[in-house]
Amino acid sequence: MNPSEFPLICPVCDAETNSQGNPFVSEWALSCHIAGSAIVGNLPHRRWIKKVLGDVDFSRSNLSIAEDLEPEVHKALKDVQALQTPNALAQDIEVKLHNYIKERLMDYYGETRSAWWVKGVPQKIRMECANRLESDNEDDRQEEPYQYTYFIDLKEIVDKKWEVFEPFASQVTLDERQLSKKVFLDWLQKANSVRNRHAHHIRAPKEGSQRYRDDLETVTTMKRIIDSLCDMG
Ligand SMILES: [Zn+2]
Numbered sequence: 001m002n003p004s005e006f007p008l009i010c011p012v013c014d015a016e017t018n019s020q021g022n023p024f025v026s027e028w029a030l031s032c033h034i035a036g037s038a039i040v041g042n043l044p045h046r047r048w049i050k051k052v053l054g055d056v057d058f059s060r061s062n063l064s065i066a067e068d069l070e071p072e073v074h075k076a077l078k079d080v081q082a083l084q085t086p087n088a089l090a091q092d093i094e095v096k097l098h099n100y101i102k103e104r105l106m107d108y109y110g111e112t113r114s115a116w117w118v119k120g121v122p123q124k125i126r127m128e129c130a131n132r133l134e135s136d137n138e139d140d141r142q143e144e145p146y147q148y149t150y151f152i153d154l155k156e157i158v159d160k161k162w163e164v165f166e167p168f169a170s171q172v173t174l175d176e177r178q179l180s181k182k183v184f185l186d187w188l189q190k191a192n193s194v195r196n197r198h199a200h201h202i203r204a205p206k207e208g209s210q211r212y213r214d215d216l217e218t219v220t221t222m223k224r225i226i227d228s229l230c231d232m233g
Pocket residue numbers: 010011012013014015033034037045
């Protein structure tokens with residue numbers, strides 16, 4: 001994977017930038033960050049180093065510890081990347097978006113079903129979810145019709161109730177711009193297409209193809225958007 005396409009993320013603390021705010025441009029930069037954090041006493045980074053290297057003398061120089069760490073950082077990033085398929089990321093996005101929308105609607109309209117569900121979710125979606133609930137196997141049936149939304153329903157809720165999401169979305173920047181309604185909906189649409197393409201493994205674009213890389217980039221961006229929104233609480 002080309003590091004310039006995807007930001008490198010610290011396998012310990014999920015940071016995308018060093019303490020000066022610069023993105024990690026290489027595995028070496030990331031190794032220096034982990035070594036540096038451990039040297040100043042950060043426990044999670046210390047524990048991680050201990051796990052991969054055994055006992056390390058933290059009075060050694062940053063560079064010398066980072067040198068030992070680099071192959072381990074390389075392995076850890078490979079492991080993370082192996083899990084980051086378009087399908088896995090799309091599913092992750094859907095689950096997060098589903099929870100996030102409900103939280104926002106409850107905050108805005110109130111926590112009772114007659115408030116957030118009735119006022120926040122368009123009637124057509126409510127009826128479709130109720131139908132899906134009724135036709136589900138008795139063994140699998142969920143109590144809450146909201147559990148039966150499709151990705152595309154979530155997009156429509158954002159579209160129809162933008163006033164609920166706008167104050168938060170406007171704090172997210174993408175390509176150095178505020179996240180507008182149109183851009184947000186476009187990304188949701190694109191993420192939905194990726195989800196549909198990759199949900200059926202037989203028809204999904206093959207790993208290594210341009211389509212696959214484009215899809216991975218799309219869901220990576222969408223995941224960054226939803227993660228920023230969730231981080232705002
Ligand atoms: Zn870190």
